[in-house]
Amino acid sequence: MTETAAPTAPAATTTAAAPATEPAPAPFDLFALHVLRVERLTPSMVRVVFGGPGMPRMATAGRDQRIKLFLPSPGQQAPHLPETAAGEWYATWQALDPATRGIMRTYTISELDAPAGELTVDFAAHGDEGPASRWALRARPGDRVGVFAPVTDTNQAYEFRPPADTDWILLTADPSALPAIANILAHLPGSVPVRAWIEVPTPEDRQALPTGADTDITWLTASGTTPEAIRAAALPEGTPYAFVVGESSMVKSVRRHLVKERGFDRKRVKFSGYWRQGTSEDALAQSGEAA
Structure with missing residues (x-):
């Protein structure tokens, strides 16, 4: 509400206080x-x-x-x-x-x-x-x-954000990251080339995943073999975007290979250790490494 000056008050230029606003709802x-x-x-x-x-x-x-x-x-x-x-x-x-x-x-x-x-x-x-x-x-x-x-689909709690000029996608996962990879594959246009390496404990742990016309998924049943498998692979031409997630030591090894040996732009390699062998999320939180 804006107050009006009394008629006897001298003319003056005043700035009314901004009305109180409700804080923006949390996302x-x-x-x-x-x-x-x-x-x-x-x-x-x-x-x-x-x-x-x-x-x-x-x-x-x-x-x-x-x-x-x-x-x-x-x-x-x-x-x-x-x-x-x-x-x-x-x-x-x-x-x-x-x-x-x-x-x-x-x-x-x-x-x-x-x-x-x-x-x-x-x-x-x-x-x-x-x-x-x-x-x-x-x-x-x-x-x-x-x-x-x-409570909004514009939140920031996700990491997969390939730049518009991406020609092809590289993905890694283990069981901890398999739900994320499944959603990403469902989200991508079917025309985008994808190369994925997924570690699972047994052949029976493979899942039917959404695939496009040029999606190649390599299932691995030996723990920690993703870096070696990618190192031996022929990768597509063009500008890549890599989403490297799973156990922390595997993630670091794949990222190092992609950046130092394959020449990927480090800004186009999104990596996240979903878990660390021998360490709980509680311990990571206490050290400030997870929140």
Whole structure:
């Protein structure tokens, strides 16, 4: 509201204060969800479909869209979550009692059907060696989790961003990154040449993936062999874009080869260690290497 000067006041030039505005809505929010159904896709992959209040608000940019998944701590039925998703939610989560706060892990959205209220997440299953794998192998309908997810498809929580002048795509993955690669392949125009190397524990862990007219996927069943396989491969001509994800040491080795031996522009090699052999996401978070 703008005040009007009284008639007896001398004429003056004044600047009215700008009206207060509501802060822009955060591009992410916390959702309390529960398991709807569980499916064993392959010996090393478990698919879990979640639902819950507010699901129509959830969004995804596709590709390697990241979310934070909160699992119950031992002895709990539901995870202890931060009270708000606004501002410094991560610091708020860290300030919670480590013994009771929700166990946080980073995952890729495999599929989102917001109108139907369904979020699908694929879990790499490797026995009881980690809390997420342990939880997924025992998940049942009704089990409760928390999810920190986008509410707009213009969010920044994904990495696959090939420049417009890209002629062909190079991809790597292991089970941890397979959902991201599947979404990327579905997102790409069918005319774009793709060369992909994917490590899985057994031949039975291969999945049917979206492919274009010039998509070549090499499945590897020996751990850590991706760098050697790429080194021996003939790659397409033209300007590449590489998306190198999976276990950290493999990622570093492939990036070094592409930049130093193949002459890739380092700005056209997007790389991310989704996990590190012998190290948990909790340890990486405590060291400041993951958030």
